[in-house]
Amino acid sequence: MSELEKSESESGSRRHKFDPMPAKLDFVQSATGLFLALFMWGHMLFVSTILLGNDAMYTVTKFFEGEYIFGKSYPAIVTISVAIVFAIFILHALVAMRKFPGSYREYRIYKQHMKQMKHSDTTLWFYQIMTGFVMFFLGSVHLYIIMTNSGDIGPYASADRVVSQWMAPLYLLLLLAVEFHGSIGLYRLMMKWGWLEGKDPKASRKRYKRAKYIITAFFLTLGLLTLAAYIKIGIAHQDKVGERYTPTASIQQYEGGIA
Ligand code: HEM
Structure with missing residues (x-):
């Protein structure tokens, strides 16, 4: 083989070398998305303890501040946890950005395909992109406020933030x-990724979709x-x-027992 042929074949194999980066980015997007979705289930359940009463929400707050482990509240634990969630949230958004339509032309083409195809998964993808875009802003505001006010979480402090500090619309x-x-x-x-896929892919898709509607309805109502x-x-x-919630006597007794 001549030198010229040799160098051409080398550059050809370089050109066709498998680039694992897109697959890696997809994996990062899936993993961070899964973490955030599961985190949100937990988050909604913990925040909704207010429906069981002020004492229930107060107890959950103190638990996350480490009071029942260290005998004293450390809001810094919450600050660090929010910072970690915030970093994962940003990473998820960063890798997702590459899937956004990059120009008005791309957006128009996508909308046209969506109209023509009338395939529900194509339409769902569009909703996901739109809601993701909204979350860039709203999610960041919430996370930053909670991260920098971790000592002000509780039945009264949170309710004041929702009403008097105008967080309700957000x-x-x-x-x-x-x-x-x-x-x-x-x-x-x-x-x-084909998780929990049965023998019939069509039946699996139907099952996933039903589960999706039930989960959305449940967490939206909650x-x-x-x-x-x-x-x-x-x-x-x-x-x-500005006034902070004082728990009822039984919770205070329990806290006293720990301290
Ligand atoms: C470790 C991270 C987080 C903590 C500690 C946290 C904490 C809280 C707390 C204490 C509330 C009650 C209201 C308040 O005190 O202002 C709340 C409400 C809320 N949070 Fe978070 N949050 C976190 C992450 C997130 C993320 C990542 C999202 C979504 C992007 C989110 C979405 C919401 C929503 C939608 C509400 C209102 C829920 C409702 O009232 O139905 N949170 N959060």
């Missing part, structure tokens, strides 16, 4: 975006009820903003 939009984005994301993950509860407490507490 939370309502964020809740809608998160619930649709998260459940569509999980559905797409199941389809993509979220709206939770928001309504914080709004109710926040309105009643409007002229005492």
